[in-house]
Amino acid sequence: MGAGKTTVGRELARRRDVRFADCDHELIARTGVSIPIIFDVEGEAGFRRREARMLDELTAEPDIVIATGGGVVLDPANRALLARRGTVIYLDVPPHVLWERTRYDRNRPLLQVADPRACIDELHRQRDPLYREIADIIIDGERGGSMTMANQIEKALAGFGKNILCVP
Secondary structure, three states, X not given: OOOOXXXXXXXXXXXXXXXXXXXXXXXXXXXXXXXXXXXXXXXXXXXXXXXXXXXXXXXXXXXXXEEOOXXXXXXXXXXXXXXXXXXXXXXXXXXHHHHHHHOOOOOOHHHOOOOHHHHHHXXXXXXXXXXXXXXXXXXXOOOOOHHHHHHHHHHHOOOXXXXXXXXX
């Protein structure tokens, strides 16, 4: 959520000359509605089911860079799938930076609460250990922009395959 996974993922795909897919954008394209509408109609549980199916489909493709949704790691089956099918990159961004990047974004349903800053802190507390559990590479996302992160990832990818899964 605001870690830069889409921007960094696109750059990595360009550099490696492979397809890029953003799970959320793929869901929007297939359903024809925004993520907030999916949340409104189906709730978070319905969205997570759709997200898991999309993740399974995308990770089955060879030579692809995938930007996952921030909450994809909450499901143990998704974590196992990510770890089994690709190189997992965690863009580790502290909550205060995530807050600065997302505070005006109204397309993030989980942040449409009375205290979105506290929500970001809590989401980070819950998700960070799960990201670390499956990450093959951890990138410090606090310093530098997307090109800096892409450069760091390229250096760290020596010896890994082409299938890359970016986890925010």
